[in-house]
Amino acid sequence: MSHDATNWAVKQKGLRPIAKIVLWHLADCHNPVHGCYPTQEYLASEAEVSRASVNRILAELEQKGVIRREQQVDKDTRRQLPTRYRLAFEAGFEPLDVVARVSDCDTEKSDEPCLKNDESRVSKSAVSVSHSSETLTSNRTSKGTGNALRAASEQVSFDDVWNAYPRRPMTNQSEAEAAFKTIDVESHGRVLVAAKRYHQWHIEDAQARKVDPVSQLEFRVGLGKWLRSGQWVEALTLPLKSDPVPATAEGLVVLPPDHPDFIAVERLRGRKVFIGQSGKATFRIEEIEQARAAA
Numbered sequence: 001m002s003h004d005a006t007n008w009a010v011k012q013k014g015l016r017p018i019a020k021i022v023l024w025h026l027a028d029c030h031n032p033v034h035g036c037y038p039t040q041e042y043l044a045s046e047a048e049v050s051r052a053s054v055n056r057i058l059a060e061l062e063q064k065g066v067i068r069r070e071q072q073v074d075k076d077t078r079r080q081l082p083t084r085y086r087l088a089f090e091a092g093f094e095p096l097d098v099v100a101r102v103s104d105c106d107t108e109k110s111d112e113p114c115l116k117n118d119e120s121r122v123s124k125s126a127v128s129v130s131h132s133s134e135t136l137t138s139n140r141t142s143k144g145t146g147n148a149l150r151a152a153s154e155q156v157s158f159d160d161v162w163n164a165y166p167r168r169p170m171t172n173q174s175e176a177e178a179a180f181k182t183i184d185v186e187s188h189g190r191v192l193v194a195a196k197r198y199h200q201w202h203i204e205d206a207q208a209r210k211v212d213p214v215s216q217l218e219f220r221v222g223l224g225k226w227l228r229s230g231q232w233v234e235a236l237t238l239p240l241k242s243d244p245v246p247a248t249a250e251g252l253v254v255l256p257p258d259h260p261d262f263i264a265v266e267r268l269r270g271r272k273v274f275i276g277q278s279g280k281a282t283f284r285i286e287e288i289e290q291a292r293a294a295a
Helices: 003-010 017-028 040-047 051-063 098-107 133-142 147-154 158-164 173-181 185-209 213-219 223-228 231-235 260-269 285-294
Strands: 067-074 080-087 126-130 252-255 281-284
Touching: 003 017, 003 080, 017 040, 017 051, 017 080, 040 051, 051 067, 158 173, 158 185, 158 223, 173 223, 185 213, 185 231, 185 285, 223 231, 252 260, 252 285, 260 281, 260 285, 281 285
Parallel strands: none
Antiparallel strands: 067 080, 067 126, 252 281
16 A cells, blocks of 8 residues: 555546545555556456446546556566556546557657557566557547548448457357447457457467467457456557567557558548658557458
């Protein structure tokens, strides 16, 4: 417990009451030396809300710039590690500002992906993955640039997700379908992309371990829980060896105009993509996945 953290949390203004409660419990778990690593199950229990609600509240806090979530992936085993929560009062905190980061990357003259201070927050044993994909995609959709994405989402069925996901033995299909129906239709396309990426990660993880992927299915979370808990959002930015152009730790991909994925995204959006001074543009990995599927 950190008194500095909880005192800081109490002083935050402009938050919904339930968001402030979750923030306080996050702060209560903060360790000045090791950081903040509570599970969503713990936060849900302490705040007396569902885990799905906790995930939405965390996204809300992240968007307001008071926290930043960093998913840790072990570089050797490629297994997911506990999520680290960085609080705004911590030294060196950078608020998640996706639009600014994309703008900076677009205007950067370097050909390399734009990463600010990334090495300072990524350990030698793990890769940090930001959870900003939900915010950026939602912003694009709300501004009218996601018409094609919405149309594609409406065509996604539960069977598509069921067939794409690496299901553990005896998965309850009815439970999983009920969880799928609680997700808004506009997000169904993203859920399918997440299921496909998680399936590919499952295969690559088994290959790294030199074991049969089928033997690892029993260690994967059930589809119903994966959907209900919001873990599908995290799967959107899982690092994959199979990505033609690997995404940065922020889930961004920088592409030149002649790249097939660049062209596919333009076709999906139905308009020209702005190109920065570097001669390239920056995209979210899940939008590229959706563009590939629609091509």
